[in-house]
Amino acid sequence: MAFANSGPLVTTDWLEQNLANPKVRVIEVSVEPGLFERGHVPGAQNIVWHTDLVETVNRDIASREKFQALLRRLGIDKDTTVVLYGDNNNWFAAWGAWVFDIYGLRDNVKLLDGGRRKWELERRPFATNVTPVVASTITLAEPNRSLRARITDVLNVVEKRSEARILDIRSPDEFTGKIIAPAGVQELAIRAGHIPGAVNVPWARAVNAADGTIKPIEELRKLYAEVGIDGSKPIITTCRIGERSSHTWFILSRLLGYQVANYDGSWTEYGNTVGVPIANPAGTVWGGK
Template structure:
């Protein structure tokens, strides 16, 4: 659990000299539109696994090479952002945590929120390669196909973080639907106020006293929801990385209009 996993633009502005900022947008956006001064660019598609294993972790060796190339150290405090309400940056944060990086945060409100209040630059960031080491995390939220299958027969809350139409076409038996974007305020681009989040989640039965199992299609959208639940202090949150991609490949049961 990491209840300060989400940080504000104001926090980043005050601590920029103490953190390493990671921009996960495409290189053309980083170079052409601008970025947080001093940020390094690690585009989203570079820390995803190869085609055929879509959405899964990139592998410890590849992750080490990426972080080393970006000049990031094992003990650096990282703050990641994108320009898509944080969903891509959240996947970076979760990946870093799963490879044992202990100090990693999501910028609330993404690049647009930063850009409204603070300076940006198109200047290239000077990077000196680092010596990065992957570590075992203190604990891991990852669960596999068999664990999710077993969870269907328990009191666990299975949460589908995809859009309503996707859920309607086919979802895990008994899953509740929570589009990850429901947690985001469209105007501020950041998270909704805490009380509003807690009420929204409670209405779906997604409460801190229950075991929560998250899935989507390829582990991107659940990354954002996972980060939010951590910020709210949830302690029993499982992350089904294989998600619906693996579930359907392995013949897991589904409910919905396309399977009736």
């Protein structure tokens, strides 16, 4: 089914007008526990990021079998238009879009521009009941490994065996090594700094502060081109655990059409790996003050 708004982003107006459309499935992917249960976009289904989209024992994204079972339970078929939204400026909703893309679902998977925050700001309707859906029989493709960077891919860039560009989207204090993690967030790495050769464009520079909506395409192109990210070479996005970087992955890949892989190991993997080179402009020392 064709829709008037067929791009990677949908507006809050579009979504409210299409809530009753049986070919549209709205999915909330928030990180705050209980948020969905307290109120969600009417008709939305819930995905729990830390259990549904990842393996809960080994550190990995959800297996094809696990993700396929989830989509069947949510009634998602290959022709379903999926609209993802969530809290934290859609970080984890963007992670969801990345996982959908890895398993071959891309064109019909969209983000709600501005996410839950914009929906709330506009005082649009919320519901607390969960709408029953008919299970699907979807069969997923094998994962597209080119959308996911591993530490070997990153080291190939560091050691100049690859021409890919590394884009670190963390805050300047994280990037320089002044801090390891944002305030109030557990420090999961034991070293501070960034991957040598990486450039830094904090994810928040790509959104409007007032409502979290993504800035216009030409502004985005200019923003990233200022640090040499122009789509002429493959790009690897990275952050702390891969969720903020998936937001930038979505912008670069889905909106700008660049070739991008998300490094979900990010700093918690790289900063804990023995023997890899680290850039630390802040000069912080492990165990020091």
